[in-house]
Amino acid sequence: MNFRSDNTAGASEKVLAALIAANGGVQAAYGADEITARVEKALCEVFERDIAVFLVASGTAANSLALSCVTPPWGAVLCHAESHIAKDECGAPEFFSAGAKIVGLPGIGCKLDPATVAKQLARMPAGSPSDSQPAALSISQASEAGMVYSLGETSALAKVAHSRNLAVHMDGARFANALVTLGCTPAEMSWKAGIDMLSFGATKNGCLAAEAVIFFDKSKAVDMPFRRKRSGHTLSKGRLLAAQMEAYLQAGHWLDLARRANHAALRLEQALLSLPGVRIGWPRQANEVFPILPAAIDERLRAANAAYHPWSPDWLPPKSMPRAGEALFRFVTSFRTSSAEIEALGAAGQPEPIRSTRAKVKVR
Amino acid sequence: MNFRSDNTAGASEKVLAALIAANGGVQAAYGADEITARVEKALCEVFERDIAVFLVASGTAANSLALSCVTPPWGAVLCHAESHIAKDECGAPEFFSAGAKIVGLPGIGCKLDPATVAKQLARMPAGSPSDSQPAALSISQASEAGMVYSLGETSALAKVAHSRNLAVHMDGARFANALVTLGCTPAEMSWKAGIDMLSFGATKNGCLAAEAVIFFDKSKAVDMPFRRKRSGHTLSKGRLLAAQMEAYLQAGHWLDLARRANHAALRLEQALLSLPGVRIGWPRQANEVFPILPAAIDERLRAANAAYHPWSPDWLPPKSMPRAGEALFRFVTSFRTSSAEIEALGAAGQPEPIRSTRAKVKVR
Amino acid sequence: MNFRSDNTAGASEKVLAALIAANGGVQAAYGADEITARVEKALCEVFERDIAVFLVASGTAANSLALSCVTPPWGAVLCHAESHIAKDECGAPEFFSAGAKIVGLPGIGCKLDPATVAKQLARMPAGSPSDSQPAALSISQASEAGMVYSLGETSALAKVAHSRNLAVHMDGARFANALVTLGCTPAEMSWKAGIDMLSFGATKNGCLAAEAVIFFDKSKAVDMPFRRKRSGHTLSKGRLLAAQMEAYLQAGHWLDLARRANHAALRLEQALLSLPGVRIGWPRQANEVFPILPAAIDERLRAANAAYHPWSPDWLPPKSMPRAGEALFRFVTSFRTSSAEIEALGAAGQPEPIRSTRAKVKVR
């Protein structure tokens, strides 16, 4: 019963099989191999457009490389205060950009809204040499609170950003999970909504390590070959990344995996809500559930070896704040999360009498 | 017949099998998994010492991260002018160190000697604020010319470096190949010879992407967790790197692979020397052969689809320089290089009559 | 009637005379001159302690160099959100530190309090590689709202910072102005209150360009000679900075200048308060006055060519916020501000009848 993250699983069977299949034979080094070429073509098809693609092994690398291509050292990247680039990457965007400023903004559900962005931009006079110059807007889809920007919300944010010539970046570590929630096309959720650069995450959703930095405007990508190489992210045996990504994209495998993870989250939410006194913090919209648990429930779950993280309630709606004796937690599901695990969790959380009846369920 | 590099092959069967075996189940993220812990222990045993280990996916990352831990932005790293860190990483060491100076020095066979290093150090006054301060010496084992430092040579270099308090780094992209040539222990070729930090390469010798940054003095490693994270090199599913490395080290697999590659180089050298007019540039000491080919031979080999790189004769011994109608080339063998490939190459290079008789050999 | 800043004036007569006197003869270059040596000694006496001193030509350089000596690239500097280092230096601290994070915190009067700092530190777990590591606390004395930290307030902040091993930096662009307000010794307002590093500003208070970076713990200064040189801030004719600073410190000249400026602010405040409907935003404590002006007054003052800046009310006490038809402004006085200028301003702001009677006052 490990709900700590969607990166505690390995790869999907299909992704693993592709790695095995790609292992033989000779391939050109440093991304000049045939599989990488096929992946680039496949992503152009997925996004219905000619795009620039760069495979890397980590989401931090993807985000930072993408942003560094549009942000000068005196630039500023606007994002949510809780976003991964602002809080969880040990200053990677500052490193890759040679010292740009990451400006964290407020927003319920770890989502930004156009008024907040516009207000911040109004405080940053264009051209004043004393001021870091706004250069990019970065949003996370799904957000760090597991919430999904609608197409209209994304468009509205991009419009504000573009009005000041900011590039718009989407941290899509959970792009697939958001996409199947919206039920739209990848193009609609990205460039058609104003996204200029996308960190297209695959690691959390079924690969071992594979992310694509995608530039919808290829002219923004001219520095990437140098930036990727110089940061050690141009792997010599490029087939490693490409084979994973190829299998991931094939025949909608990535969407199947995301649907599985999201469905597990729905079931998990139901299981949690069946426990006495449990409420939900942010609405579940992708593969993360943020329950507010009474202390007794939390204790019971942990006693049963369930693993999950306590979470900061900072960006909850005021009405949803944990009360005394409660706390907010994060549960994440992946393509691997099993029904048995969820049932076991539900059973473990029940007060004694009920729990004993379900104790027979065996879960690894 | 691809002799372009030892990074055109995939992984060894054992390494691949380990990846498959590690794929199931739940593992903690970001290198806190059990396999990583086992790898750290295995490397302590390999090196007969308590060491600090950090797995990363590329040699460029390994070298740059290691050097950045000991080199301030105003520091200088002394190395051979032809070394990978100086010539082939698009300024990665400068990036990771926030602007240190990479000082390329001369040396036959792309090897440094103590006198050259001492002479350079004498030109860099300690403490003068106008001068970049020598902070590290980096040597490649095997060198970019495929040559191997003897234990005595390494010790002598380290002694000069340590006399000015420089840290000594070994770029061991081909550590295993050099080791089996010397027939010594990993400890003897590294810390016992004065090496402080080692980029322990496994990618070229049988992994898909796995390198270990090793600090023999653990106090030099205190910044590494931050530097690795901040550069995007702390992979979320740490098992990917760890599973490869574990299999690589198990039961001397890595040494078997290196012996195979080195032996292929020996056979390849013999095949090349059997061709009329072929000489060897730098002595073959690991898994690289640098023949000087008459133009006619080169043409015949390329016509037969043999793939290999032309190479700069800069650091050849003066007496070995290519003459008119000749050029220097690099052939690299790997654990995968087959006898058939080598025989086919030998056959392809022979003048017409002989070549026809061997043309039956089938090689992919 | 220019109240835009205390950097619109030139140098004091004494400082200028010192420049003239120092101009002749031969002096060693790059700060090895005799005058610099005397200045270092004088500052040791002023601060009653053996200190490390580095003269530079700008406050931005002083702040950034000081902070870069204690903040690694993955470090964080805590400061007020409105502080000069966070808002007005185009990312200089990020540049000098190779990408550290400047964390802006809230606080009325642009002052921090210990609880706010402690709360922020509690959110930044020590040693977690995902998180920028708190490395320094920087406070501005006087603050960007012209307010002065008491000795107790400074001590309390330093105590919180030191409990997590942060270095404590004081941006003393207006050190002298704050000092004469408190009436304490330089030692009391700095190292005796827990300050580790001080940007000792002299430019605004009577020099043309002269700031001293002071390290009370000399061991923190070992990198400074390299950092200063490498950033182009080691002037070749060191006498330029040193001669100014020597005259500035001599016989309490710097304190006289600050008293003059502060006294002018007192008179200016009185003149502004004599105008109908004028209130004061932040209490005047040094050489800046922040009046809340009715629009009509503002118009009259500008019509009379008075120059001053509109100012953000962000950190006003809630009760002092400008109401409709009002706005907050900043007026700064310097050692050069004349009584005539202040009288003229007061006259210009008066409604018609009164104004006419004072219109005779002639001011440049």
Added chain:
Amino acid sequence: MNFRSDNTAGASEKVLAALIAANGGVQAAYGADEITARVEKALCEVFERDIAVFLVASGTAANSLALSCVTPPWGAVLCHAESHIAKDECGAPEFFSAGAKIVGLPGIGCKLDPATVAKQLARMPAGSPSDSQPAALSISQASEAGMVYSLGETSALAKVAHSRNLAVHMDGARFANALVTLGCTPAEMSWKAGIDMLSFGATKNGCLAAEAVIFFDKSKAVDMPFRRKRSGHTLSKGRLLAAQMEAYLQAGHWLDLARRANHAALRLEQALLSLPGVRIGWPRQANEVFPILPAAIDERLRAANAAYHPWSPDWLPPKSMPRAGEALFRFVTSFRTSSAEIEALGAAGQPEPIRSTRAKVKVR
């Protein structure tokens, strides 16, 4: 008798007088003052062209800022191995450019020639992500050996550089000294010969601290306001730099000063050559003399308190190398060097009988 450098003197009388004259009154801060505006206009006239001008206080800042505007972090700057940017600025160009590579090339007299530059460029393949990309060529006029590039030599170098789209930078720390030697116009020695960016030095030739970064192609300067501010080189009281520069340029004062310094060098050379066994290393072409002194002469001069630096013979013509018992030295003259000093030096160097007769000359 101090011949250590041209930065051991103060300012010329006219420059000092301008500082005094500019001290009164109110001036806008951060370079928006009237004097700066006049200086920009004056420099446009001096260079017969509309140019972008940025005043800074040090030559290191001028060089690094200029280069950082045209060199990406993965760029390379080609220059002489002995140039100030490569050897004497503690890695400042690397710092300002966020890690570019400074590539030092050989050349007699510390001058580059087109063939050397072309050969180096041929080794740096355009577009290869493994290789730092050549971005700028920087030459020093006069060179670090006191030698002057002819207009034809500069043009030929610029032509090679421009053929690969490198920007061409001139480190003109001694621009005036070279200019009066050539007897051409500032335009001819700079943009008409292919120079794109110039560090126009004034400090060594009569100012206390004043350099102008000049962009002949204004589009290359768009980043400069941010880069200058962010590095702490936008002085708040801009009049300090501007007043010096205005006086420096007025009525050819700068050329008079340079003629004085160069003439002193001529006289100094004569005095040195009058001593037995003295030869000249590099031809004297500006305000530096590089004699090869027999040890006995060196001892006599030092005994008489003459101050000058020993110098590296690295880039001497082979035929001019010091022999046993000799060494190379550098003597620099400035606008302040007096005939008396030179005569005293000549006298001090003479063997006993002669020296005694001149011992009456009194010099400080």
